[in-house]
Amino acid sequence: MQSVALYGRLVARALVAGIHNEFQLKPGTSTQKQPLHLVTGSAGFSKSVTKNSAFSKWTFGDDAYFIARSRAADVIGVADGVGGWRNYGIDPSVFPRQLMLTCERMVQEGHFHPQAPASIIAASYEELQQHKDPLMGSSTACIVSLHREEHTIYSANLGDSGFLIVRDNEVVHRSQEQQHYFNTPFQLAVAPPGQQGRVLSDSPEMAESSSFKVEDGDVIVLGTDGLFDNLSEDMILGYVSSNLKDNREESVQKTASTIAESAYHLSVDPEYMSPFALSAIDAGIELTGGKPDDITCIMARVTHQSDIFM
Amino acid sequence: MLFTVLKKFRKIFKTSHKTKMNKAEDQAGNDKLSKENGESCIVRIFGQDVTDFSSQYGAESRMTYAAQNLAGNYNIYPNYGDFTQACVFRTYGPWWRMAPSAFKPYRKTPTAVGFESEDYIEVLFEERLYPIAVQIYETYNPGAIVKIMASDYKAGTNVDTGKQSKWITLWSSPAVETEQRVRIFSPPIKKIDTRVNLIRLELNHSLLGYYTELDCIMLCGVRSRPQSTDYPNLRVQASQLDPPRTPREQAMPGFYAQEEEKMVKELGSLKLNDVYQCPEGGEGKQLFEMLPGEVIVMILAYLDFPSLARVAQTCRLLKEHAYDHILYLEMNLQPIWHMVSNTTLDGLSRRCQHLQRLNLSWCGKSGTIKGSAFKRFLSSCASSLVTLQLSCCSFINKDTMLHISRFCPQLKELDLSGCGDVDKMSALVLTPLTNLERLNLYRTKIDTITIIALIRSMPELQHLNLGSCKMITNIVEVVLQLRLNCPKLKSLDLWRAREMDDSVFQEFVAGCPLLEELDVGWCSDLRSVNGSFTCIAENCKNLKKLFLTANRTVCDNDLLSLAKHSRHLQQLDILGTREVSSKAVEQVLASCKEMVFFDVSFCAGVTDNDVALWKVKYPAVNIKKSFQNTS
Numbered sequence: 001m002q003s004v005a006l007y008g009r010l011v012a013r014a015l016v017a018g019i020h021n022e023f024q025l026k027p028g029t030s031t032q033k034q035p036l037h038l039v040t041g042s043a044g045f046s047k048s049v050t051k052n053s054a055f056s057k058w059t060f061g062d063d064a065y066f067i068a069r070s071r072a073a074d075v076i077g078v079a080d081g082v083g084g085w086r087n088y089g090i091d092p093s094v095f096p097r098q099l100m101l102t103c104e105r106m107v108q109e110g111h112f113h114p115q116a117p118a119s120i121i122a123a124s125y126e127e128l129q130q131h132k133d134p135l136m137g138s139s140t141a142c143i144v145s146l147h148r149e150e151h152t153i154y155s156a157n158l159g160d161s162g163f164l165i166v167r168d169n170e171v172v173h174r175s176q177e178q179q180h181y182f183n184t185p186f187q188l189a190v191a192p193p194g195q196q197g198r199v200l201s202d203s204p205e206m207a208e209s210s211s212f213k214v215e216d217g218d219v220i221v222l223g224t225d226g227l228f229d230n231l232s233e234d235m236i237l238g239y240v241s242s243n244l245k246d247n248r249e250e251s252v253q254k255t256a257s258t259i260a261e262s263a264y265h266l267s268v269d270p271e272y273m274s275p276f277a278l279s280a281i282d283a284g285i286e287l288t289g290g291k292p293d294d295i296t297c298i299m300a301r302v303t304h305q306s307d308i309f310m
Numbered sequence: 311m312l313f314t315v316l317k318k319f320r321k322i323f324k325t326s327h328k329t330k331m332n333k334a335e336d337q338a339g340n341d342k343l344s345k346e347n348g349e350s351c352i353v354r355i356f357g358q359d360v361t362d363f364s365s366q367y368g369a370e371s372r373m374t375y376a377a378q379n380l381a382g383n384y385n386i387y388p389n390y391g392d393f394t395q396a397c398v399f400r401t402y403g404p405w406w407r408m409a410p411s412a413f414k415p416y417r418k419t420p421t422a423v424g425f426e427s428e429d430y431i432e433v434l435f436e437e438r439l440y441p442i443a444v445q446i447y448e449t450y451n452p453g454a455i456v457k458i459m460a461s462d463y464k465a466g467t468n469v470d471t472g473k474q475s476k477w478i479t480l481w482s483s484p485a486v487e488t489e490q491r492v493r494i495f496s497p498p499i500k501k502i503d504t505r506v507n508l509i510r511l512e513l514n515h516s517l518l519g520y521y522t523e524l525d526c527i528m529l530c531g532v533r534s535r536p537q538s539t540d541y542p543n544l545r546v547q548a549s550q551l552d553p554p555r556t557p558r559e560q561a562m563p564g565f566y567a568q569e570e571e572k573m574v575k576e577l578g579s580l581k582l583n584d585v586y587q588c589p590e591g592g593e594g595k596q597l598f599e600m601l602p603g604e605v606i607v608m609i610l611a612y613l614d615f616p617s618l619a620r621v622a623q624t625c626r627l628l629k630e631h632a633y634d635h636i637l638y639l640e641m642n643l644q645p646i647w648h649m650v651s652n653t654t655l656d657g658l659s660r661r662c663q664h665l666q667r668l669n670l671s672w673c674g675k676s677g678t679i680k681g682s683a684f685k686r687f688l689s690s691c692a693s694s695l696v697t698l699q700l701s702c703c704s705f706i707n708k709d710t711m712l713h714i715s716r717f718c719p720q721l722k723e724l725d726l727s728g729c730g731d732v733d734k735m736s737a738l739v740l741t742p743l744t745n746l747e748r749l750n751l752y753r754t755k756i757d758t759i760t761i762i763a764l765i766r767s768m769p770e771l772q773h774l775n776l777g778s779c780k781m782i783t784n785i786v787e788v789v790l791q792l793r794l795n796c797p798k799l800k801s802l803d804l805w806r807a808r809e810m811d812d813s814v815f816q817e818f819v820a821g822c823p824l825l826e827e828l829d830v831g832w833c834s835d836l837r838s839v840n841g842s843f844t845c846i847a848e849n850c851k852n853l854k855k856l857f858l859t860a861n862r863t864v865c866d867n868d869l870l871s872l873a874k875h876s877r878h879l880q881q882l883d884i885l886g887t888r889e890v891s892s893k894a895v896e897q898v899l900a901s902c903k904e905m906v907f908f909d910v911s912f913c914a915g916v917t918d919n920d921v922a923l924w925k926v927k928y929p930a931v932n933i934k935k936s937f938q939n940t941s
Contacts, residue, residue: 102373105395109382111373129834130374131394133912133938134862134886192888193838193863 034304035148036214038074040067041253043260044296047226047267061294063224064096064139068107073114075107076298077143078161080224082187085137088195095128095137095190102127103143115211117143118156122204125188138189138201142175144222146214146302153214158207159185163222164233165212169241171233173212182283185225219244220300221259226293229276230263240299247303256299263297266290352442352547357381357433357527361463361508364429364672364702364728365400365753367521369806369832370780377431384526386449390492392911392936396449396523399429400752400777400805402515403932405881405907409855410826411773411801413699413723413748416642416669426645427456427512430672430702431524434463438505439531441480442541443548445496446511450523452495453488457481457512459648462504477510477648477675478502485514496548501541505531520936599627606631616646633661640667644699647672652683662691671701671725679705681713688717696720701750702728708736715742727752727775734760734781741767748773752803757781762791771796777805777829786811793821801827805857808833812840825850831859831883838889843868847875855881859909862887866894873901883909885936892920899928911936 046061058065062081069075079096086092102124106112112120121141128135140159147154155163155175162175178186180200189201214220219240236259243255266272267290276291360378368375373395379385380397406412444458458480480499509529515522530548610618610632622632638661643650650673662668673679684705688695695718700706706729714721721743726732732754746768751761752775761782765771774792782788785807792799799822804810810833819825819842828846836842843864846856853876858864864887872879873894879902884890890913899905908931910916921935 105373105385109373127372127374127394130369130372132375132392132860132886132936134860134888134914136888193865194889 036146036151036216036302036304037148038076038146038220038300039247039249039252039303040074040076040298040300041249041256042067042296042298043253043257045226045260045264045294047292047294058100059093059097060296062093062096063226063294063296064093064100065222065296065298066100066104066107067298068104070107070110070112070114072110072149073107073145073147074300075103075114075117075120075143075145076220076222076300077103077117077120077141078222078224078296078298079139079141080159080161080185080226080294080296082138082140082189088136088192090136092137095135096139096141098128098131098135099124099139099141099188103141114145114147115150115154116156116209117145117154118204118207118209120145121156121158121188121207125204129190134190134192136190136192138187138191138199140185140187140224141207142222144220144300146300151213151215152211153220154209154211156207156209158202158204159187160225160228161223162225162228163220164236165214166219166221166237166240167215167217169237171237172218173210174233175210176208178206178208182280182285214302216302216304218302220298220302222298222300224294224296226267226291226295227260227263227297229291229293230267230272230274230295231259232275235262244299244301247301247305252299252301256297259299260295260297263295267292267295352530352532352544353437353439354528354530354548355435355437355439356383357509357529358436359434360397361432361434362675362702363431366778367398367400370753370778380431380433380524380527382526384447386523386525387447387494388492390449390490391938392450392521393523393938396525397431398521398523399513399515401428402451402454402518402521403907404516407516408906409801409881411748411775411803413697413725414667416667417640426514428515429513430510431513432508432510433527435507435509435529437533438462438507439529439533440505440535441499441502441509441529441531442536442544443496443530444480444499444509445494445528445530447492447525447527448495448522449492449525451490451518451520452493452522453485454513454515454518454522455495455511456483456485456514457510458497458499459510459512460502460506461508461510462506463508476504478504478506482512485517487517490519498545501536501538503535519932520934603631607634607636610634611637615641615643616649635661635664638662638665641665642669643673644669644671644701647675650674651678652680655679655683655687659687659690662687664694665691666694667697668695669697669699670703671699672703674703674705676704679703681705681707681710684710685713685717688713692717692721694720697723699723699725700729701725704730707731708739711736712739715740718743720745722746722770723748725750726754729754732756737761738763740764744768745770747771747798750775751779752777752805754779755781758784758787761788765791765795769795770798772798773801773827774799775801775803776807777803779807782807783809785809786814789818790814793818797822798824800824801855803827803829804833805829805859806832808835810835812837812842815842816840816845819845820849823849824852826852827855828853829855829857829859830861831857831885832861834861836861836863838863838865838868844871847871851875852878854878854904857881857883858887859883860886863889865889866891869894869898873897876902878902878904880904881907883907884913885909886912888914891915892917895920896924899924899931905931907932907934909934909936 042065044060044063048061062083065078067076077100079099081092081096083092103120106120106124120143140161142157142161142163144153144155144163157175158178160177160179162177164171165173186202186206187200188204189199191199221236239259240255243258244251266274270289272290273288274290277287277289280287357380360381363377366377375394375398377397379395385395386393441460446455459477460480461477481497536544613621618632622629698721706726722745724746727750734757737756737760741763744767747770749771756779776782815836830836844867864884869890892915895910895916911934921933924933
């Protein structure tokens with residue numbers, strides 16, 4: 001009986017939170033080197049349907065993300081707002097949302113180096129402080145940029161969001177999580193004058209950068225901690241191999257939705273030994289069950305097939 | 311009587327010029343050119359790149375509120391409000407012109423309110439088109455655009471061949487107050503028979519209640535030359551996606567028609583060669599010959615420079631007087647920047663021997679004024695020059711600045727704002743200008759060492775603008791040197807200066823008691839807790855204008871201190887702080903009786919209700935509260 005009630009609630013939440021699907025058209029450029037592209041899909045859930053259920057573009061609760069393309073690169077990114085700001089009367093979703101919107105604009109207008117996504121984070125963080133309206137809050141950020149001609153992804157990660165690259169049902173590359181201590185990730189912050197020094201704030205230069213050669217058919221799974229704290233790598237691999245058979249945008253989107261849904265189910269399961277619970281036990285905290293959090297999952301399949309966009 | 315004659319004269323010259331232009335236009339329009347059917351469809355393109363502009367609100371090399379945002383597709387439309395993605399200029403309203411730092415207006419500048427352009431921006435398009443319509447997406451405080459001009463970029467930039475860029479005015483009109491809502495502004499533009507890919511907007515902000523913000527600009531045109539009969543049809547096509555026209559746009563063609571009709575009527579009643587028989591043996595002398603020369607010169611003094619040039623062409627007598635040096639003591643060529651070239655300067659040099667004030671701002675675009683011509687002009691006319699304004703002049707470089715310092719011994723006011731070649735290598739040559747009282751270096755590339763050298767050699771300095779000088783990395787040293795060398799300083803603009811230090815700043819403020827105007831907007835290194843702002847209030851009793859824009863630390867204590875000490879405060883900006891309460895803001899309003907301008911935008915403690923109440927209670931104060939609206 002309980003499970004039926006739960007299921008009903010889940011359906012309702014899925015409807016409210018919505019499953020975003022980005023269809024972005026892009027002219028196919030065919031050269032001898034066959035540039036690579038990303039076929040993307042995205043899905044996610046907000047942990048609370050009550051307050052911020054106002055359906056806004058590219059956000060799930062306090063999570064925000066973006067998918068953008070410039071001439072040289074396809075770029076995806078996620079940011080996770082720090083909820084503690086609610087106690088100061090500040091909406092914690094505004095900061096990550098503005099951060100991602102600024103990153104998106106930078107990519108679209110070509111104000112960035114595809115090889116240095118960390119510079120996008122740093123520059124966007126600077127831009128946020130240029131707003132007339134004082135913007136307060138903090139956020140983690142993770143950006144993955146595919147350089148089309150170089151067949152290489154460049155990434156920058158600050159905090160506990162992250163990504164995996166899956167090839168032939170194996171994780172071939174992953175980002176490093178950055179935490180000060182358990183459940184306290186590195187974060188970008190703009191604090192009110194009185195709070196400066198008392199608020200955890202890391203410089204955008206602290207972002208961990210990496211690069212990796214990718215091939216046609218590789219899959220990038222980018223998500224916030226809500227995803228990786230509830231699903232183990234093996235489970236994600238399982239979903240990718242069983243769902244993602246081709247390059248079609250629908251398949252990518254469907255896989256993203258499946259993974260996000262499953263993460264959400266597990267996050268509210270009190271019996272489940274989630275990766276979060278396991279690492280809590282490692283840190284000396286007795287904990288079982290999933291970690292209820294905002295969940296964002298972006299799937300991107302690397303392909304040189306350019307006609308799929310046309 | 312004399313005045314009416316004069317007025318009529320002025321109109322004759324202006325109108326005759328105009329009718330000539332119209333004729334040429336019609337001929338061009340009537341050119342029979344075969345039209346290919348496929349090519350007559352309208353192409354619509356957004357701006358590709360912003361190639362030049364006179365000022366911007368945003369920081370250099372940042373996207374937020376930058377002029378560059380005018381390029382590309384729309385980001386804000388159909389929202390209305392103060393958005394970061396917009397193209398925003400540096401000033402609005404009359405406030406900057408009222409401040410102590412402003413240059414005095416020129417005597418012969420056209421005086422109609424809202425006519426003179428204050429800012430410009432140029433946008434390049436990917437393709438050359440015969441323009442049918444220009445659509446500007448105005449997303450905040452519309453109505454500032456007073457002129458739309460067009461040019462062919464490639465032809466315009468050919469500096470080596472000296473080929474002059476031809477700027478054609480597509481539309482112009484004085485600024486009018488406009489309803490505050492989002493709009494796509496698309497005035498009826500003149501038909502021209504050249505293809506263009508560069509559009510220039512000129513703006514006048516004088517009637518605006520707050521900053522105007524532009525989202526993007528679209529050029530609608532055709533690839534092949536349209537016949538004049540096609541135009542109505544094409545215009546309809548171009549406007550099919552337009553929103554309903556605003557009253558101003560509808561009024562414009564009518565406005566011109568009326569003016570022209572009036573002029574033609576007056577022209578009909580006037581005979582230039584009327585012989586006025588003098589009762590006392592005038593021996594058939596004509597009216598003007600009977601007047602003493604001084605009177606003729608006095609009459610001519612009412613004319614602006616282009617009109618004088620036309621008067622000079624009418625007869626020998628008028629030419630003689632129109633060239634009188636006394637008419638050329640002050641000259642503002644900025645409104646006619648596109649007509650000023652090497653030959654203009656050469657021609658003027660014979661008449662400008664006693665020139666005292668010269669405004670060449672915006673002139674010399676794409677090589678129309680060469681350094682050598684500027685040098686020739688200065689060498690013969692600059693001996694008594696006091697004011698020289700050269701804002702956004704591309705011919706300003708090390709050589710031309712050397713000429714300025716060599717030929718202008720009397721110079722007291724110099725405006726080099728927006729001159730990109732004013733940098734560390736070149737500006738050092740200005741050190742001989744030891745009498746300088748007013749120096750504007752807004753948006754130049756001057757660096758710390760050079761500006762310090764200038765400050766040390768200019769003990770008379772009263773007004774200094776270092777806004778948005780991105781190469782000044784050590785502003786602390788600059789402020790220190792100002793305190794040591796410039797005791798007469800009255801106004802200082804440090805808009806967006808970085809790396810300020812509170813203690814040095816406070817020493818400076820304490821050492822400059824004459825300070826009337828201080829702009830430290832976006833200087834985020836100044837902190838209220840260290841007492842910088844109370845220090846301003848306590849030391850500068852003459853303070854008239856204080857901008858603390860976007861300093862997040864400004865708090866109640868600072869406002870109360872201002873209320874207590876700054877009795878003469880007229881303009882105050884505390885935009886973007888969460889630390890002030892409405893009570894403290896009201897205290898300032900109640901105490902500073904001379905206050906006319908107060909910007910409390912994005913102050914979390916001040917509600918719309920507060921502002922509405924204050925507007926009633928303190929009607930003399932323009933209280934500004936900007937907003938962002940997302941629908």
